[in-house]
Amino acid sequence: MSQRVSFTSFPYPKSESQKEILISSVLAGILIYLFLIVFQPFGTDQFQHKLKYLLLFPYSIIFGASFFIVNLLTIKINNWNIVYELLKIAVILLLASIPSYFYNTLFLSHVKLSFSNYLYMVMLTFALGIPISIIYVLSRYIYLKKNHENTADKISTQLDEIELTTHSEKKTLDIIAGTAQLQISEGDFLCAQSLENYCAIYYIEYNSVKKVLLRISLSKLLDQIEIHSIKRSHRSYIVNLTKVTHVKGNAQGYKLSIENIDFTIPVSRSFMSTTINHLQSLIE
Known part of the structure:
Protein backbone atom coordinates (compact mmCIF):
# COMPACT_ATOMS: atom_id res chain seq x y z
CA MET A 1 0.00 0.00 0.00
CA SER A 2 1.46 3.35 -1.00
CA GLN A 3 1.90 5.98 1.70
CA ARG A 4 -0.19 9.11 1.27
CA VAL A 5 1.85 12.29 1.07
CA SER A 6 0.53 15.25 3.06
CA PHE A 7 1.35 18.85 2.15
CA THR A 8 1.60 19.61 5.87
CA SER A 9 4.74 17.45 5.94
CA PHE A 10 6.60 20.05 3.84
CA PRO A 11 7.91 22.77 6.16
CA TYR A 12 8.47 26.27 4.85
CA PRO A 13 10.86 28.85 6.32
CA LYS A 14 8.71 31.52 7.96
CA SER A 15 10.01 35.02 8.63
CA GLU A 16 10.94 35.13 12.31
CA SER A 17 11.96 38.75 12.85
CA GLN A 18 10.23 42.10 12.32
CA LYS A 19 13.23 43.37 10.38
CA GLU A 20 13.05 40.51 7.90
CA ILE A 21 9.27 41.01 7.54
CA LEU A 22 9.75 44.73 6.87
CA ILE A 23 12.42 44.11 4.23
CA SER A 24 10.31 41.40 2.57
CA SER A 25 7.26 43.68 2.60
CA VAL A 26 9.15 46.50 0.88
CA LEU A 27 10.48 44.08 -1.75
CA ALA A 28 7.00 42.61 -2.31
CA GLY A 29 5.58 46.11 -2.85
CA ILE A 30 8.37 47.01 -5.27
CA LEU A 31 7.85 43.77 -7.19
CA ILE A 32 4.14 44.51 -7.57
CA TYR A 33 4.91 48.02 -8.81
CA LEU A 34 7.51 46.82 -11.33
CA PHE A 35 5.08 44.19 -12.60
CA LEU A 36 2.41 46.84 -13.13
CA ILE A 37 4.59 49.33 -15.02
CA VAL A 38 6.46 46.73 -17.10
CA PHE A 39 3.65 44.36 -18.14
CA GLN A 40 0.70 46.77 -17.61
CA PRO A 41 -1.87 43.98 -17.14
CA PHE A 42 -5.70 44.12 -16.92
CA GLY A 43 -6.15 47.18 -19.08
CA THR A 44 -3.47 49.25 -17.37
CA ASP A 45 -1.96 49.91 -20.79
CA GLN A 46 -5.20 51.70 -21.78
CA PHE A 47 -5.03 54.00 -18.77
CA GLN A 48 -3.72 57.33 -20.01
CA HIS A 49 -2.57 60.03 -17.62
CA LYS A 50 0.53 62.19 -17.40
CA LEU A 51 1.00 60.95 -13.80
CA LYS A 52 0.18 57.37 -14.69
CA TYR A 53 3.17 55.72 -13.01
CA LEU A 54 2.77 57.86 -9.92
CA LEU A 55 -0.91 56.91 -9.68
CA LEU A 56 0.01 53.22 -9.89
CA PHE A 57 2.48 53.49 -7.01
CA PRO A 58 -0.15 53.34 -4.19
CA TYR A 59 -0.85 49.73 -5.21
CA SER A 60 2.69 48.85 -4.15
CA ILE A 61 2.08 50.52 -0.77
CA ILE A 62 -1.21 48.62 -0.37
CA PHE A 63 0.35 45.25 -1.18
CA GLY A 64 3.45 45.92 0.91
CA ALA A 65 1.37 46.99 3.92
CA SER A 66 -0.91 43.94 3.60
CA PHE A 67 2.14 41.70 3.37
CA PHE A 68 3.63 43.29 6.49
CA ILE A 69 0.42 43.10 8.57
CA VAL A 70 -0.37 39.44 7.82
CA ASN A 71 3.24 38.30 8.32
CA LEU A 72 3.42 40.17 11.61
CA LEU A 73 0.21 38.50 12.83
CA THR A 74 1.56 35.02 11.99
CA ILE A 75 5.09 35.48 13.34
CA LYS A 76 4.35 33.52 16.55
CA ILE A 77 2.87 30.45 14.82
CA ASN A 78 5.10 27.38 15.12
CA ASN A 79 5.54 24.41 12.76
CA TRP A 80 5.01 26.52 9.65
CA ASN A 81 4.46 24.55 6.44
CA ILE A 82 3.65 25.08 2.79
CA VAL A 83 -0.13 24.91 3.39
CA TYR A 84 0.08 27.72 5.96
CA GLU A 85 2.20 29.73 3.55
CA LEU A 86 -0.34 29.36 0.74
CA LEU A 87 -3.20 30.30 3.07
CA LYS A 88 -1.20 33.31 4.25
CA ILE A 89 -0.72 34.46 0.66
CA ALA A 90 -4.48 34.12 0.02
CA VAL A 91 -5.22 36.26 3.10
CA ILE A 92 -2.67 38.88 2.00
CA LEU A 93 -4.24 39.14 -1.46
CA LEU A 94 -7.76 39.27 -0.05
CA LEU A 95 -6.75 42.00 2.40
CA ALA A 96 -4.98 43.97 -0.34
CA SER A 97 -8.03 43.79 -2.60
CA ILE A 98 -10.13 45.93 -0.21
CA PRO A 99 -8.11 49.21 -0.24
CA SER A 100 -7.18 48.53 -3.89
CA TYR A 101 -10.87 48.47 -4.79
CA PHE A 102 -11.65 51.74 -3.02
CA TYR A 103 -8.56 53.44 -4.44
CA ASN A 104 -9.36 52.33 -7.98
CA THR A 105 -13.08 53.16 -7.70
CA LEU A 106 -12.85 56.53 -5.98
CA PHE A 107 -9.62 57.96 -7.44
CA LEU A 108 -8.97 56.27 -10.78
CA SER A 109 -12.09 54.82 -12.37
CA HIS A 110 -14.65 57.11 -10.69
CA VAL A 111 -17.42 54.52 -10.92
CA LYS A 112 -20.16 53.50 -8.51
CA LEU A 113 -19.31 51.35 -5.54
CA SER A 114 -20.79 47.88 -6.00
CA PHE A 115 -20.19 44.37 -4.73
CA SER A 116 -19.84 43.02 -8.26
CA ASN A 117 -17.07 45.52 -8.98
CA TYR A 118 -15.33 44.49 -5.76
CA LEU A 119 -15.49 40.82 -6.78
CA TYR A 120 -13.89 41.85 -10.06
CA MET A 121 -11.11 43.59 -8.12
CA VAL A 122 -10.61 40.43 -6.01
CA MET A 123 -10.22 38.43 -9.22
CA LEU A 124 -7.70 40.93 -10.60
CA THR A 125 -5.79 40.99 -7.32
CA PHE A 126 -5.42 37.22 -7.25
CA ALA A 127 -4.56 37.09 -10.95
CA LEU A 128 -1.78 39.62 -10.34
CA GLY A 129 -0.68 38.37 -6.94
CA ILE A 130 -0.53 34.62 -7.49
CA PRO A 131 2.28 34.54 -10.10
CA ILE A 132 4.29 37.09 -8.11
CA SER A 133 3.70 35.08 -4.92
CA ILE A 134 4.88 31.90 -6.63
CA ILE A 135 8.06 33.67 -7.73
CA TYR A 136 8.59 34.97 -4.19
CA VAL A 137 7.97 31.61 -2.46
CA LEU A 138 10.19 29.60 -4.81
CA SER A 139 13.03 32.13 -4.99
CA ARG A 140 13.11 32.58 -1.22
CA TYR A 141 13.11 28.82 -0.63
CA ILE A 142 15.86 28.20 -3.19
CA TYR A 143 17.99 31.09 -1.89
CA LEU A 144 17.77 30.01 1.77
CA LYS A 145 18.37 26.36 0.89
CA LYS A 146 21.46 27.11 -1.19
CA ASN A 147 22.84 29.63 1.29
CA HIS A 148 22.41 27.33 4.31
CA GLU A 149 23.78 24.30 2.47
CA ASN A 150 26.91 26.18 1.41
CA THR A 151 27.48 27.51 4.94
CA ALA A 152 26.90 24.06 6.45
CA ASP A 153 29.33 22.40 4.00
CA LYS A 154 32.00 24.99 4.77
CA ILE A 155 31.63 24.55 8.54
CA SER A 156 31.57 20.73 8.27
CA THR A 157 34.76 20.77 6.19
CA GLN A 158 36.48 22.93 8.82
CA LEU A 159 35.22 20.67 11.61
CA ASP A 160 36.77 17.67 9.85
CA GLU A 161 40.13 19.44 9.85
Whole structure:
Protein backbone atom coordinates (compact mmCIF):
# COMPACT_ATOMS: atom_id res chain seq x y z
CA MET A 1 0.00 0.00 0.00
CA SER A 2 1.46 3.35 -1.00
CA GLN A 3 1.90 5.98 1.70
CA ARG A 4 -0.19 9.11 1.27
CA VAL A 5 1.85 12.29 1.07
CA SER A 6 0.53 15.25 3.06
CA PHE A 7 1.35 18.85 2.15
CA THR A 8 1.60 19.61 5.87
CA SER A 9 4.74 17.45 5.94
CA PHE A 10 6.60 20.05 3.84
CA PRO A 11 7.91 22.77 6.16
CA TYR A 12 8.47 26.27 4.85
CA PRO A 13 10.86 28.85 6.32
CA LYS A 14 8.71 31.52 7.96
CA SER A 15 10.01 35.02 8.63
CA GLU A 16 10.94 35.13 12.31
CA SER A 17 11.96 38.75 12.85
CA GLN A 18 10.23 42.10 12.32
CA LYS A 19 13.23 43.37 10.38
CA GLU A 20 13.05 40.51 7.90
CA ILE A 21 9.27 41.01 7.54
CA LEU A 22 9.75 44.73 6.87
CA ILE A 23 12.42 44.11 4.23
CA SER A 24 10.31 41.40 2.57
CA SER A 25 7.26 43.68 2.60
CA VAL A 26 9.15 46.50 0.88
CA LEU A 27 10.48 44.08 -1.75
CA ALA A 28 7.00 42.61 -2.31
CA GLY A 29 5.58 46.11 -2.85
CA ILE A 30 8.37 47.01 -5.27
CA LEU A 31 7.85 43.77 -7.19
CA ILE A 32 4.14 44.51 -7.57
CA TYR A 33 4.91 48.02 -8.81
CA LEU A 34 7.51 46.82 -11.33
CA PHE A 35 5.08 44.19 -12.60
CA LEU A 36 2.41 46.84 -13.13
CA ILE A 37 4.59 49.33 -15.02
CA VAL A 38 6.46 46.73 -17.10
CA PHE A 39 3.65 44.36 -18.14
CA GLN A 40 0.70 46.77 -17.61
CA PRO A 41 -1.87 43.98 -17.14
CA PHE A 42 -5.70 44.12 -16.92
CA GLY A 43 -6.15 47.18 -19.08
CA THR A 44 -3.47 49.25 -17.37
CA ASP A 45 -1.96 49.91 -20.79
CA GLN A 46 -5.20 51.70 -21.78
CA PHE A 47 -5.03 54.00 -18.77
CA GLN A 48 -3.72 57.33 -20.01
CA HIS A 49 -2.57 60.03 -17.62
CA LYS A 50 0.53 62.19 -17.40
CA LEU A 51 1.00 60.95 -13.80
CA LYS A 52 0.18 57.37 -14.69
CA TYR A 53 3.17 55.72 -13.01
CA LEU A 54 2.77 57.86 -9.92
CA LEU A 55 -0.91 56.91 -9.68
CA LEU A 56 0.01 53.22 -9.89
CA PHE A 57 2.48 53.49 -7.01
CA PRO A 58 -0.15 53.34 -4.19
CA TYR A 59 -0.85 49.73 -5.21
CA SER A 60 2.69 48.85 -4.15
CA ILE A 61 2.08 50.52 -0.77
CA ILE A 62 -1.21 48.62 -0.37
CA PHE A 63 0.35 45.25 -1.18
CA GLY A 64 3.45 45.92 0.91
CA ALA A 65 1.37 46.99 3.92
CA SER A 66 -0.91 43.94 3.60
CA PHE A 67 2.14 41.70 3.37
CA PHE A 68 3.63 43.29 6.49
CA ILE A 69 0.42 43.10 8.57
CA VAL A 70 -0.37 39.44 7.82
CA ASN A 71 3.24 38.30 8.32
CA LEU A 72 3.42 40.17 11.61
CA LEU A 73 0.21 38.50 12.83
CA THR A 74 1.56 35.02 11.99
CA ILE A 75 5.09 35.48 13.34
CA LYS A 76 4.35 33.52 16.55
CA ILE A 77 2.87 30.45 14.82
CA ASN A 78 5.10 27.38 15.12
CA ASN A 79 5.54 24.41 12.76
CA TRP A 80 5.01 26.52 9.65
CA ASN A 81 4.46 24.55 6.44
CA ILE A 82 3.65 25.08 2.79
CA VAL A 83 -0.13 24.91 3.39
CA TYR A 84 0.08 27.72 5.96
CA GLU A 85 2.20 29.73 3.55
CA LEU A 86 -0.34 29.36 0.74
CA LEU A 87 -3.20 30.30 3.07
CA LYS A 88 -1.20 33.31 4.25
CA ILE A 89 -0.72 34.46 0.66
CA ALA A 90 -4.48 34.12 0.02
CA VAL A 91 -5.22 36.26 3.10
CA ILE A 92 -2.67 38.88 2.00
CA LEU A 93 -4.24 39.14 -1.46
CA LEU A 94 -7.76 39.27 -0.05
CA LEU A 95 -6.75 42.00 2.40
CA ALA A 96 -4.98 43.97 -0.34
CA SER A 97 -8.03 43.79 -2.60
CA ILE A 98 -10.13 45.93 -0.21
CA PRO A 99 -8.11 49.21 -0.24
CA SER A 100 -7.18 48.53 -3.89
CA TYR A 101 -10.87 48.47 -4.79
CA PHE A 102 -11.65 51.74 -3.02
CA TYR A 103 -8.56 53.44 -4.44
CA ASN A 104 -9.36 52.33 -7.98
CA THR A 105 -13.08 53.16 -7.70
CA LEU A 106 -12.85 56.53 -5.98
CA PHE A 107 -9.62 57.96 -7.44
CA LEU A 108 -8.97 56.27 -10.78
CA SER A 109 -12.09 54.82 -12.37
CA HIS A 110 -14.65 57.11 -10.69
CA VAL A 111 -17.42 54.52 -10.92
CA LYS A 112 -20.16 53.50 -8.51
CA LEU A 113 -19.31 51.35 -5.54
CA SER A 114 -20.79 47.88 -6.00
CA PHE A 115 -20.19 44.37 -4.73
CA SER A 116 -19.84 43.02 -8.26
CA ASN A 117 -17.07 45.52 -8.98
CA TYR A 118 -15.33 44.49 -5.76
CA LEU A 119 -15.49 40.82 -6.78
CA TYR A 120 -13.89 41.85 -10.06
CA MET A 121 -11.11 43.59 -8.12
CA VAL A 122 -10.61 40.43 -6.01
CA MET A 123 -10.22 38.43 -9.22
CA LEU A 124 -7.70 40.93 -10.60
CA THR A 125 -5.79 40.99 -7.32
CA PHE A 126 -5.42 37.22 -7.25
CA ALA A 127 -4.56 37.09 -10.95
CA LEU A 128 -1.78 39.62 -10.34
CA GLY A 129 -0.68 38.37 -6.94
CA ILE A 130 -0.53 34.62 -7.49
CA PRO A 131 2.28 34.54 -10.10
CA ILE A 132 4.29 37.09 -8.11
CA SER A 133 3.70 35.08 -4.92
CA ILE A 134 4.88 31.90 -6.63
CA ILE A 135 8.06 33.67 -7.73
CA TYR A 136 8.59 34.97 -4.19
CA VAL A 137 7.97 31.61 -2.46
CA LEU A 138 10.19 29.60 -4.81
CA SER A 139 13.03 32.13 -4.99
CA ARG A 140 13.11 32.58 -1.22
CA TYR A 141 13.11 28.82 -0.63
CA ILE A 142 15.86 28.20 -3.19
CA TYR A 143 17.99 31.09 -1.89
CA LEU A 144 17.77 30.01 1.77
CA LYS A 145 18.37 26.36 0.89
CA LYS A 146 21.46 27.11 -1.19
CA ASN A 147 22.84 29.63 1.29
CA HIS A 148 22.41 27.33 4.31
CA GLU A 149 23.78 24.30 2.47
CA ASN A 150 26.91 26.18 1.41
CA THR A 151 27.48 27.51 4.94
CA ALA A 152 26.90 24.06 6.45
CA ASP A 153 29.33 22.40 4.00
CA LYS A 154 32.00 24.99 4.77
CA ILE A 155 31.63 24.55 8.54
CA SER A 156 31.57 20.73 8.27
CA THR A 157 34.76 20.77 6.19
CA GLN A 158 36.48 22.93 8.82
CA LEU A 159 35.22 20.67 11.61
CA ASP A 160 36.77 17.67 9.85
CA GLU A 161 40.13 19.44 9.85
CA ILE A 162 40.20 20.64 13.47
CA GLU A 163 38.98 19.55 16.88
CA LEU A 164 37.09 22.12 18.88
CA THR A 165 37.98 22.57 22.52
CA THR A 166 36.35 24.52 25.30
CA HIS A 167 37.95 27.68 26.62
CA SER A 168 38.30 26.08 30.02
CA GLU A 169 37.87 22.35 30.49
CA LYS A 170 37.93 22.84 34.27
CA LYS A 171 34.89 25.12 34.39
CA THR A 172 31.97 23.50 36.18
CA LEU A 173 28.32 24.02 35.22
CA ASP A 174 26.15 24.15 38.35
CA ILE A 175 22.54 23.24 37.61
CA ILE A 176 19.86 23.65 40.28
CA ALA A 177 16.31 22.46 39.62
CA GLY A 178 14.22 22.59 42.79
CA THR A 179 15.88 20.28 45.29
CA ALA A 180 17.93 18.56 42.57
CA GLN A 181 21.47 19.66 41.86
CA LEU A 182 23.80 18.60 39.08
CA GLN A 183 27.40 19.53 38.40
CA ILE A 184 28.85 18.93 34.94
CA SER A 185 32.21 19.92 33.53
CA GLU A 186 31.88 22.32 30.64
CA GLY A 187 33.77 19.86 28.46
CA ASP A 188 31.38 17.02 29.33
CA PHE A 189 28.10 18.80 28.61
CA LEU A 190 26.62 17.84 25.22
CA CYS A 191 23.11 19.24 24.86
CA ALA A 192 19.72 19.68 26.50
CA GLN A 193 16.23 19.11 25.15
CA SER A 194 12.98 20.60 26.42
CA LEU A 195 10.28 18.03 27.21
CA GLU A 196 7.26 20.04 28.37
CA ASN A 197 7.99 20.81 32.07
CA TYR A 198 11.26 18.88 32.06
CA CYS A 199 14.63 19.09 30.39
CA ALA A 200 16.62 16.10 29.21
CA ILE A 201 20.31 16.85 29.78
CA TYR A 202 22.93 14.83 27.91
CA TYR A 203 26.52 14.73 29.12
CA ILE A 204 29.58 12.50 29.27
CA GLU A 205 30.23 10.46 32.39
CA TYR A 206 32.95 7.79 32.52
CA ASN A 207 33.42 7.99 28.72
CA SER A 208 29.76 7.24 27.94
CA VAL A 209 26.70 9.41 27.29
CA LYS A 210 24.35 9.85 30.21
CA LYS A 211 20.86 11.33 30.14
CA VAL A 212 19.13 12.89 33.14
CA LEU A 213 15.67 14.46 33.44
CA LEU A 214 15.26 17.58 35.56
CA ARG A 215 12.09 19.53 36.25
CA ILE A 216 13.21 22.90 34.87
CA SER A 217 12.38 25.07 31.88
CA LEU A 218 14.88 25.41 29.06
CA SER A 219 15.14 29.16 29.58
CA LYS A 220 15.95 28.75 33.30
CA LEU A 221 18.47 26.06 32.48
CA LEU A 222 20.11 28.36 29.93
CA ASP A 223 20.40 31.12 32.54
CA GLN A 224 22.53 28.78 34.64
CA ILE A 225 24.80 27.28 32.00
CA GLU A 226 25.07 29.70 29.05
CA ILE A 227 28.68 30.56 28.20
CA HIS A 228 30.56 31.29 24.97
CA SER A 229 30.36 27.69 23.74
CA ILE A 230 26.93 26.71 25.12
CA LYS A 231 24.03 28.36 23.29
CA ARG A 232 20.35 27.92 22.62
CA SER A 233 19.85 26.78 19.03
CA HIS A 234 16.11 26.24 19.00
CA ARG A 235 13.11 26.85 21.24
CA SER A 236 13.56 23.25 22.45
CA TYR A 237 17.35 22.77 22.40
CA ILE A 238 20.60 23.94 24.00
CA VAL A 239 23.88 22.75 22.51
CA ASN A 240 27.55 22.74 23.39
CA LEU A 241 29.04 24.04 20.16
CA THR A 242 32.45 22.51 20.88
CA LYS A 243 30.85 19.07 20.59
CA VAL A 244 29.44 19.59 17.08
CA THR A 245 30.92 17.18 14.55
CA HIS A 246 28.83 17.92 11.46
CA VAL A 247 26.42 20.57 10.17
CA LYS A 248 23.66 20.08 7.62
CA GLY A 249 21.79 23.00 6.05
CA ASN A 250 18.34 23.33 4.52
CA ALA A 251 15.84 26.12 3.79
CA GLN A 252 14.47 26.04 7.35
CA GLY A 253 17.86 26.37 9.01
CA TYR A 254 20.56 23.97 10.15
CA LYS A 255 20.88 20.63 11.92
CA LEU A 256 23.85 19.88 14.18
CA SER A 257 25.29 16.42 14.80
CA ILE A 258 27.07 15.47 18.00
CA GLU A 259 29.16 12.33 18.39
CA ASN A 260 27.39 9.52 20.30
CA ILE A 261 24.02 11.34 20.16
CA ASP A 262 21.46 9.50 18.01
CA PHE A 263 19.50 12.60 16.97
CA THR A 264 20.31 15.87 15.27
CA ILE A 265 19.86 19.24 16.97
CA PRO A 266 17.92 21.81 14.93
CA VAL A 267 18.97 25.43 14.60
CA SER A 268 15.92 27.57 13.95
CA ARG A 269 16.21 30.78 11.97
CA SER A 270 15.60 32.93 15.05
CA PHE A 271 18.71 31.49 16.75
CA MET A 272 21.04 31.36 13.74
CA SER A 273 23.01 34.47 14.62
CA THR A 274 23.81 33.28 18.15
CA THR A 275 24.46 29.67 17.13
CA ILE A 276 26.09 29.55 13.72
CA ASN A 277 28.08 32.75 14.23
CA HIS A 278 29.45 31.47 17.55
CA LEU A 279 30.25 28.10 15.99
CA GLN A 280 32.17 29.84 13.20
CA SER A 281 34.04 31.97 15.75
CA LEU A 282 35.12 28.83 17.60
CA ILE A 283 36.43 27.34 14.35
CA GLU A 284 38.30 30.47 13.35
